[in-house]
Amino acid sequence: MPKSLFNIRIILRFLGHLLILEAMLMLICGGIDFLFKDHTQLVFLQAAGLTFCAGLFLALNGMHAKRDIGKHESFVIVTLVWVLFSLFGALPFYLSGHFNSFTDAFFESMSGFSTTGSSVLVDVEILSKGILFWRSLIQWLGGMGIILLSLAIMPMLKIGNYQLLTAEVPGPVYDKIHPRVTVAARRLWFLYSGLTILLVVLLRLGGMSLFDSICHSLTTMATGGFSTKNASIAHWDSAYIEGVTVLFMFLAGTSFVLLYRVFSGKFYKIKQNEEFKAYFYIVLVSGLVLSTALFFFADLSPVKALRTGFFQVVSIITTTGFTTADFSVWVPGIRFLLIVTMFFGAMSGSTSGNIKIGRIVLYTKISYNELKRDVHPNAVLPVFFNGRAMPATLIYGLFGFLFFYILLMILSVGIFFAMGLNMEDSLGVFLTSFGNIGPGLGNHFSNFFDLPGIAKWYSGFLMLVGRLEIYTVFLLFSRTFWRN
Numbered sequence: 001m002p003k004s005l006f007n008i009r010i011i012l013r014f015l016g017h018l019l020i021l022e023a024m025l026m027l028i029c030g031g032i033d034f035l036f037k038d039h040t041q042l043v044f045l046q047a048a049g050l051t052f053c054a055g056l057f058l059a060l061n062g063m064h065a066k067r068d069i070g071k072h073e074s075f076v077i078v079t080l081v082w083v084l085f086s087l088f089g090a091l092p093f094y095l096s097g098h099f100n101s102f103t104d105a106f107f108e109s110m111s112g113f114s115t116t117g118s119s120v121l122v123d124v125e126i127l128s129k130g131i132l133f134w135r136s137l138i139q140w141l142g143g144m145g146i147i148l149l150s151l152a153i154m155p156m157l158k159i160g161n162y163q164l165l166t167a168e169v170p171g172p173v174y175d176k177i178h179p180r181v182t183v184a185a186r187r188l189w190f191l192y193s194g195l196t197i198l199l200v201v202l203l204r205l206g207g208m209s210l211f212d213s214i215c216h217s218l219t220t221m222a223t224g225g226f227s228t229k230n231a232s233i234a235h236w237d238s239a240y241i242e243g244v245t246v247l248f249m250f251l252a253g254t255s256f257v258l259l260y261r262v263f264s265g266k267f268y269k270i271k272q273n274e275e276f277k278a279y280f281y282i283v284l285v286s287g288l289v290l291s292t293a294l295f296f297f298a299d300l301s302p303v304k305a306l307r308t309g310f311f312q313v314v315s316i317i318t319t320t321g322f323t324t325a326d327f328s329v330w331v332p333g334i335r336f337l338l339i340v341t342m343f344f345g346a347m348s349g350s351t352s353g354n355i356k357i358g359r360i361v362l363y364t365k366i367s368y369n370e371l372k373r374d375v376h377p378n379a380v381l382p383v384f385f386n387g388r389a390m391p392a393t394l395i396y397g398l399f400g401f402l403f404f405y406i407l408l409m410i411l412s413v414g415i416f417f418a419m420g421l422n423m424e425d426s427l428g429v430f431l432t433s434f435g436n437i438g439p440g441l442g443n444h445f446s447n448f449f450d451l452p453g454i455a456k457w458y459s460g461f462l463m464l465v466g467r468l469e470i471y472t473v474f475l476l477f478s479r480t481f482w483r484n
Helices: 008-035 041-062 071-096 102-113 129-144 146-153 162-166 181-203 210-221 239-252 256-263 268-272 276-295 302-318 332-344 356-373 391-420 423-434 455-467 473-475
Strands: none
Touching: 008 041, 008 071, 008 129, 041 071, 041 129, 041 239, 071 102, 071 129, 071 181, 071 455, 102 129, 102 455, 129 146, 129 181, 129 210, 146 181, 146 276, 146 423, 181 210, 181 256, 210 239, 210 302, 239 302, 256 268, 268 276, 268 473, 276 302, 276 356, 302 332, 332 423, 356 391, 391 423, 391 455, 391 473, 455 473
16 A cells, blocks of 8 residues: 555554553552552553553654544554553553463453453452552443543544544444534543443442442443452342442443433433334343243242342343353353343443344344345335434445354354364353453353463454454455555
């Protein structure tokens, strides 16, 4: 590709500024360790120093860059930002001494930024407060998006490009809330931050410590699932805390654009949104079915069955991964229901992972149209979504996504199987990694400590591909992308 068509300097400049931002966030965690008199302040100073130097080097090499960002630069920037943030974000973990290798530290970091929530740690309660907060903070940053954050708080870059945003925001359709991308980014982050603060207050009222309330609010709104306790939310055994967490997991699984419009007074948008209605009814029906199954087959009381059933359904469908029960001991039929909801994911434009209900709705409509076309072969049957006809390019993109999803699943299961995992564990690791869900559904990998080293790197790759929804990453491996 000719240099004139590829603005390398703006890529270096953007990456450099973001790494400097990451270094500053590390210092905040070091300050938390200092306040709690933990022993890892120097760890964050060292990690922040290395990250700052790398960021400064890139930023200086990107000076005097033209501010034009095209599609090529957008895809490269988004992918490299997530990779570099995860690599440098692994430094505090690695330097803390709690991880056996940099491989484990990188796995934890990528799992955090991608909001997957899988962990190689057997005991999180031995970690310092700074490390625990870093685990929560990176999930919160990854939830709404690193690029979105940069557009919201770094106006000095003077880059306002919706191509950057759409390359990172999950879902088949992105609905603009403002013509200027920086204004849209700020509004979404303001809403995200406001809900997080509200959740901190509500969890604190439920008896959580301030530190635990902050950490769990960060990971709940990110639908990430990292916890400060080994038993996750079950540690508190509180119906109030579980109820509040379910509500905010559900909100985090809702499109933030829709939430913004509703909180702006446009309540009618809920009735008009087909994806939200599907999301609501899937959660309601799945929760009732699972609760009924737990009542009959797990010997739980009606109240406990409802409490456990709805918590696990919302946690899985939003890909948060918090747990209040060990579902690996449930009968296969109940676990199968969780696997089905796991495939769905929540709404497009939310912080959740996996396929997204918007795609499920569109696949259903397209399939129904094809049935009608068999009866009326000459009929023109547009696909409508939220009152708008979907363009053919979006339809092609939907089936391209489905093809790559199935292909990647088959290849990944084969790769994990070749690495020594059994078939169930191989499928479970793929689903949890690509879907950014967290807990493994196999017999052995609810914790990923024993996963082979090379499998951890590949699992991290799947987390990245799943978080950026295939195309953004796969395009970089296309010869066409690099061709004039």
